[in-house]
Amino acid sequence: LVSSANIACGFHAGDAQTMLSSVREALKNGVAIGAHPSFPDRENFGRSAMTLPAQTVYAQTLYQIGALAAITRAQGVMHHVKPHGMLYNQAAKDPQLADAIAKAVHACDPSLILVGLAGSELIRAGEHYGLVTRQEVFADRGYQIGR
Numbered sequence: 001l002v003s004s005a006n007i008a009c010g011f012h013a014g015d016a017q018t019m020l021s022s023v024r025e026a027l028k029n030g031v032a033i034g035a036h037p038s039f040p041d042r043e044n045f046g047r048s049a050m051t052l053p054a055q056t057v058y059a060q061t062l063y064q065i066g067a068l069a070a071i072t073r074a075q076g077v078m079h080h081v082k083p084h085g086m087l088y089n090q091a092a093k094d095p096q097l098a099d100a101i102a103k104a105v106h107a108c109d110p111s112l113i114l115v116g117l118a119g120s121e122l123i124r125a126g127e128h129y130g131l132v133t134r135q136e137v138f139a140d141r142g143y144q145i146g147r
Contacts, residue, residue: 002029002031003031003032004031004032004033004034004079004080005022005026005031005032005033005034006034006035006036006082006084006115007019007022007023007026007033007034007035007036007068008036008038008084009035009036009037009038009064009065009067009068010064010067011037011038011039011040011041011042011046011060011064012038012039012040012041012042012045012046012047012084012085013042013045013046016067016071019067019068019071020071020075023068023071023072023075024075027075032079032080033068033072033077033078033079033080034078034079034080034081034082034113034115035064035065035068035069035078035080035081035082035112036081036082036083036084037060037061037064037065037081037083037084037087037101038064038083038084038085038086038087039052039060039085039086039087040060041085041086045085046084046085046086046087047085047086048086049086049090050086050090054096054097054099054100055100057087057097057100057101057104058100058101058103058104059104061083061100061101061104061105062104062107062108065078065081065104065105065108065109065112066108069108069109078109078112079112079113080112080113080114080115080134081101081105081112081113081114081115082114082115082116083101083116083122087101088116088117088122089117091116091120091121091122091125092116092117092120092121092122093120093121094121095121095124095125097121098116098120098121098122098124098125099125099128101114101122101125102114102122102125102126102128102129102131103125103129105126105129105131106129106130106131110129110130110131111132112131113131113132113133113134114126114131114132114133114134115133115134115136116133116134116135116136117135117136117137118135118136118137119135120135123135
């Protein structure tokens, strides 16, 4: 039933051993592997809002994707990137933050798919860098369509 797995890259959860075992399990079960970067916030599982310079977010995102990329390179292939928690939520609305993330994904591997909230700044930034994007919605959330 699971088609893809978002694997934490160490900033909000996870570590090298957990990433390696998660990648192996995903590959064993035919599950697409995605990096799940976040703000550096283990204490609150990446759910705290942060105001960081775009260059810092770029470097932290590139670092996290790179960590999982090294493991997947040794074991298989990475498929996508989906930011976690508050990084994801803030990037949906903040063009500079979204740009930093999309730029980091593109720099690491322009063939990676960038997953973001439908119609968000993150999707727009990904498209700006020529990335394939996947737009998602959550069935348990209320959405309002404004015009």
